[in-house]
Amino acid sequence: MQQHRTQVVIVGAGPAGMLLGLLLEKAGVDCIVLERRSREHVLSRIRAGLLEPGAVEFLRDSGVGERMDQIGRPRDGTRIAWQGRPSFMINVKKWTGLEMMAYGQTFLTEDLYSMREATGTPYFDQITDLEIEGIDGTRPEVSFTTAGHSVRVQCDFVIGCDGAQGPCSQLIPESIRQVYERKFPFGWLGIMVEAPPIDDFTYIRHETGFALAAQRTPMLSRYYVQSRLDEGPEAWSDDRFWDTFLGRCPPEIAAQVTTGPSIEKSLAALRSRVVEPMRWGRLFLAGDAAHVFPPTGAKGLNMALSDIQLLSAALIAHFSEKDDRLLDSYSADALSRVWAAQHLSWRMTKLLHIFPTDDPYDRKIRQAEYDLILKSEEVQRALAFEYAGLPNLRG
Numbered sequence: 594m595q596q597h598r599t600q601v602v603i604v605g606a607g608p609a610g611m612l613l614g615l616l617l618e619k620a621g622v623d624c625i626v627l628e629r630r631s632r633e634h635v636l637s638r639i640r641a642g643l644l645e646p647g648a649v650e651f652l653r654d655s656g657v658g659e660r661m662d663q664i665g666r667p668r669d670g671t672r673i674a675w676q677g678r679p680s681f682m683i684n685v686k687k688w689t690g691l692e693m694m695a696y697g698q699t700f701l702t703e704d705l706y707s708m709r710e711a712t713g714t715p716y717f718d719q720i721t722d723l724e725i726e727g728i729d730g731t732r733p734e735v736s737f738t739t740a741g742h743s744v745r746v747q748c749d750f751v752i753g754c755d756g757a758q759g760p761c762s763q764l765i766p767e768s769i770r771q772v773y774e775r776k777f778p779f780g781w782l783g784i785m786v787e788a789p790p791i792d793d794f795t796y797i798r799h800e801t802g803f804a805l806a807a808q809r810t811p812m813l814s815r816y817y818v819q820s821r822l823d824e825g826p827e828a829w830s831d832d833r834f835w836d837t838f839l840g841r842c843p844p845e846i847a848a849q850v851t852t853g854p855s856i857e858k859s860l861a862a863l864r865s866r867v868v869e870p871m872r873w874g875r876l877f878l879a880g881d882a883a884h885v886f887p888p889t890g891a892k893g894l895n896m897a898l899s900d901i902q903l904l905s906a907a908l909i910a911h912f913s914e915k916d917d918r919l920l921d922s923y924s925a926d927a928l929s930r931v932w933a934a935q936h937l938s939w940r941m942t943k944l945l946h947i948f949p950t951d952d953p954y955d956r957k958i959r960q961a962e963y964d965l966i967l968k969s970e971e972v973q974r975a976l977a978f979e980y981a982g983l984p985n986l987r988g
């Protein structure tokens with residue numbers, strides 16, 4: 594068995610784990626990143642695509658913004674197209690002076706992997722037999738198997754960046770751990786198309802369901818339709834997708850869409866989940882390991898970055914200044930941001946989707962909420978701040 598000693602073991606090499614590893618290495622904190630999947634698998638995942646202003650600034654400050662600034666698309670905000678009503682822009686630029694950025698998570702993950710290769714952050718992929726012990730003491734130990742041999746690492750802290758299905762959150766004793774969860778009775782069927790996107794990120798509310806036109810790069814578009822959970826991507830031919838999508842669009846939006854064959858198709862179930870606390874002993878959770886958001890509101894990736902902003906500063910203060918105040922307040926600080934983002938995602942999901950249980954009263958209430966947004970500049974301003982995630986990453 595190989596034996597190692599390091600300061601921080603990071604479990605999970607998604608954007609949260611990779612960015613944390615990079616920031617710790619830069620600050621001279623020793624760490625090891627562990628990933629269950631292959632590099633190719635992680636880099637092939639297609640997920641989020643809209644970054645908040647604070648996330649954009651944080652990535653630039655972290656030295657990861659170069660390609661984002663070259664090929665990402667700065668956005669004023671996101672449009673809502675509502676059947677039978679004028680469309681409306683959640684205008685982040687107008688109300689906050691800051692821009693959102695359309696930049697695919699797949700590109701960001703590639704950027705982080707290239708930087709890891711340049712800085713040499715120790716990294717093991719395709720690990721199995723992960724075991725974590727001693728997080729309630731002072732010297733946690735992490736053991737795993739990689740490329741046929743066993744490895745044991747002694748460390749000061751274990752960081753669970755292992756996503757929604759990872760094991761780290763389960764290490765918090767059941768008597769302490771609280772899980773808050775809401776499952777929505779529908780999913781999003783998404784396709785990727787090599788074609789120019791429409792002008793604005795656009796949420797579409799139609800009596801037959803929700804749809805979204807999103808952007809990745811000037812030649813890559815992502816489209817979604819609200820769909821049933823019992824029909825997987827195989828039930829959706831490209832023709833069926835485009836008929837459904839265009840049928841939900843107002844004519845002026847449909848006229849902008851360049852259709853084409855899908856290069857990827859997937860179904861994502863919508864759910865909300867928060868695990869509390871985000872720290873137990875020497876274990877800290879970050880990103881999807883601690884919280885999942887329905888994608889309406891584009892919070893998942895942004896909140897993973899928000900956690901890493903807090904946690905990297907806290908770990909660096911611990912190792913470089915022996916100051917534990919930020920580590921001690923991490924869980925409460927992160928959760929206050931997380932719940933604000935949960936509120937926005939829950940509100941947008943309820944506003945824009947058709948629920949199987951909806952009756953005429955529900956439809957009238959949603960209509961009233963949209964009409965209030967259309968009429969009131971105060972409501973528009975508040976929505977823009979919540980959507981932009983302010984003051985999350987900047988506060």
Ligand SMILES: Cc1cc2nc3c(=O)[nH]c(=O)nc-3n(C[C@H](O)[C@H](O)[C@H](O)COP(=O)(O)OP(=O)(O)OC[C@H]3O[C@@H](n4cnc5c(N)ncnc54)[C@H](O)[C@@H]3O)c2cc1C
Binds near residue numbers: 607757860880
């Ligand atoms: C299908 C899908 C679509 C999405 N679309 C959007 C969107 O449109 N907008 C949005 O804002 N967000 C979206 N999200 C959410 C967003 O992608 C996540 O919030 C983001 O990936 C969180 O990053 P993370 O690093 O915390 O977790 P992840 O990216 O999930 O990374 C966790 C990593 O941990 C690894 N891991 C798990 N278990 C172990 C283990 N035992 N040992 C070692 N490694 C392990 C996993 O393989 C994975 O690589 C989507 C998510 C999914 C799944």
